[in-house]
Amino acid sequence: MHNSTSRRDFLRGASATLFAAATARKALSYQSQEQRIKIDAGEEIGTIRPELHGHFAEHLGSCTYGGLWVGAGSKIPNINGYRKQAVEYLKALGIPVLRWPGGCFADDYHWRDGIGPRAKRPKSVNIWWGNYTEDNSFGTHEFIGLCKLIGAEPYLAGNVGSGTPRELRDWVEYCNYPSGSTLSNERAANGSREPFGVKIWGIGNENWGCGGAMAPEEYAAHYRRYSTFVASRPESFGSSPLFLVACGPNGNNLDWTKRFFEGLQTAKTEIPRLARVPGGYAMHFYSNGKSPATEFTVENMQEQLSSFARIEAAVKQQRELMDTYDKQHKIGLMVDEWGVWDRMVPDEQKKYGRLWQQIPMRAAVAAAMGLNVFHRQADKLVMCNIAQITNVLHSLLLTENEKCIRTSTYYAFEMMKLHRSKKAIAVETGDDSPLGLSISASRQEQDLVITFVNPKHDAAIKVSAALAGVNAASGKAQVLRHDDFNACNTFDKPNEIVPKSHAIRVEGSKVEVDLPPLSIVTAALRLA
Numbered sequence: 001m002h003n004s005t006s007r008r009d010f011l012r013g014a015s016a017t018l019f020a021a022a023t024a025r026k027a028l029s030y031q032s033q034e035q036r037i038k039i040d041a042g043e044e045i046g047t048i049r050p051e052l053h054g055h056f057a058e059h060l061g062s063c064t065y066g067g068l069w070v071g072a073g074s075k076i077p078n079i080n081g082y083r084k085q086a087v088e089y090l091k092a093l094g095i096p097v098l099r100w101p102g103g104c105f106a107d108d109y110h111w112r113d114g115i116g117p118r119a120k121r122p123k124s125v126n127i128w129w130g131n132y133t134e135d136n137s138f139g140t141h142e143f144i145g146l147c148k149l150i151g152a153e154p155y156l157a158g159n160v161g162s163g164t165p166r167e168l169r170d171w172v173e174y175c176n177y178p179s180g181s182t183l184s185n186e187r188a189a190n191g192s193r194e195p196f197g198v199k200i201w202g203i204g205n206e207n208w209g210c211g212g213a214m215a216p217e218e219y220a221a222h223y224r225r226y227s228t229f230v231a232s233r234p235e236s237f238g239s240s241p242l243f244l245v246a247c248g249p250n251g252n253n254l255d256w257t258k259r260f261f262e263g264l265q266t267a268k269t270e271i272p273r274l275a276r277v278p279g280g281y282a283m284h285f286y287s288n289g290k291s292p293a294t295e296f297t298v299e300n301m302q303e304q305l306s307s308f309a310r311i312e313a314a315v316k317q318q319r320e321l322m323d324t325y326d327k328q329h330k331i332g333l334m335v336d337e338w339g340v341w342d343r344m345v346p347d348e349q350k351k352y353g354r355l356w357q358q359i360p361m362r363a364a365v366a367a368a369m370g371l372n373v374f375h376r377q378a379d380k381l382v383m384c385n386i387a388q389i390t391n392v393l394h395s396l397l398l399t400e401n402e403k404c405i406r407t408s409t410y411y412a413f414e415m416m417k418l419h420r421s422k423k424a425i426a427v428e429t430g431d432d433s434p435l436g437l438s439i440s441a442s443r444q445e446q447d448l449v450i451t452f453v454n455p456k457h458d459a460a461i462k463v464s465a466a467l468a469g470v471n472a473a474s475g476k477a478q479v480l481r482h483d484d485f486n487a488c489n490t491f492d493k494p495n496e497i498v499p500k501s502h503a504i505r506v507e508g509s510k511v512e513v514d515l516p517p518l519s520i521v522t523a524a525l526r527l528a
């Protein structure tokens, strides 16, 4: 956001106006406040890459097994083993990119366990997520098949922690080499003559923790070595250059970033010629919650929602530090795992699997605040993957036997889909406080999209937006809200929280909209 004094003065005049229209709402009452904002169509930030709305699926709890994959013999309706309802919902939403198989699981995953006839695949122990045995029936071919069904770009996270450069280099050859080598012939024998053409490859995951408990210099040395064999030439194993993802920090750990980038430069001057400069540098930033998902107090909710201001600060600071090493801005910053991580309920985990949590209205507000941050920082970010797509942490879908429901967060993503591929433009709210009105706006030719998120539980906001540089001819809006921030879509009531159309007043350069407490509103304007 911009800090020019004149803009601030313009905004301050109205944002301070509180009128005590206390309204009875169940047992709660709330105030209504006015806020003037400015949206500058002429000030472009950068393209909102669809990958900023990316996703992540791990072999964890019931995310993959039981969630996305039920097996062809299941009585649950499926398409060759993929849960039919999940495929339909995800395809309808549009999944720009899907990361797999972990997470922590990735650094203990040996890809050869998941190829060939399913009945003959080994049974392995998932040491990270409950020590259960899995039959490896969901492997590389099944993952690529899922991506094809839902239209997602596949992103494979390689094993650095317990693997070898050869194992990872062979996985790339198996997936991408057109034909003629033993591994590409094996892929063909296993059902795919066509190469998979996987472009995005993670060189490990959280290598400061579950990926090998490494020091940054140690990981940098591994990165150099692995990347040399995986992609020493841009065209290695296939026709298109690979996009390698290096493990970034936990949260805003600047020390990891500094020492990793210094470790990447063996000669103090540049990254060795044969090692591949990472395409992406992946930080992880979760928003922890101190209560079970449906029992949040106001204080716990405010603490969690405040984390998005810290994520935005982290993105700016990490990028600034990266720029001191990556002067040409070749390496893209990613938020490879993000989302709310609430206190787990043991009985729910027993029933639905590890890290299963409900996704109430508060979580949708968190998701929309996250996406707003990523849009505003579109010039610094190349990919952001919410954790995780089904049944784990901040999920979009929840499943129980044959039931599959869309969570409040699914709808937040659906409403904000309109921003994808548009140019993010500057917004000025005059209030940078962590629980202040959160906004992002984007434009493409005559279409202008604005997402407003009101993170306050006790105040409605009457927003008056001044459009600079353009006039609007018409507009329509949708709202996602609920009186109770702990309310959620359940298997019995799957439509408790769904988007509804919402009133918006559009006149020339002025747009007015009322935001109920804890609501998300996306407005689609047609410019004159």
Ligand code: AHR
Binding pocket: 058, 102, 103, 104, 105, 205, 206, 337, 387, 388, 393
């Ligand atoms: O998303 C759950 C876990 O969180 C992932 O496996 C790991 O990368 C992170 O710590």
